[in-house]
Amino acid sequence: MKNVVSIGARLSILFCGIVLVACSEHARGVPASNVVAVECHDPRPEMCTQEYRPVCATRDNGVRCVTTPCDSTENATYPNGCTACADPDVYYFRPGACARVDGAVK
Secondary structure, eight states: OOOOOOHHHHHHHHHHHHHHHHTSOTTTTSOGGGOSOEEOOSSOOSOOOOOOOOEEEEEEOOOOOSSSSOOOEEEEEESSHHHHHHSTTEEEEEESOOOEETTEEO
8 A cells, every 4th residue: 555645735845845945044054153243134024933043133212302311212031033024123143132231131
C-alpha cells in the first residue's frame, strides 16, 4: 500500500512554510549578538508566529512638544521582532527585553 498524502495536507504544509518564511525576522543570518538595532520597514507584517524571543522596540509615543527637552519615543518589550514591526508606531527594535530602571522601562 502506497503512503499517499492528500492534496489538502500538502497545501497546508506549504501554507505554513510560507507563513514562517514571511514572518521571519528582518535580521536573518545575522547573529543576535551582532545586531545593534533592526529597523522596521513597510510593508509591515500582517501575521506573526507565536514564538517568544523578546525584543526592546522604540516606538512613537504620540507626544508632540513646543519646547525641549521632549521625548517623543518610548521603549516597549514585544514578544518578537515580527510582532514589534507589525505595530506601525515602532521604528526599530533590539534583541532582548527592555531594561527596567527604578520601575521605568529604559
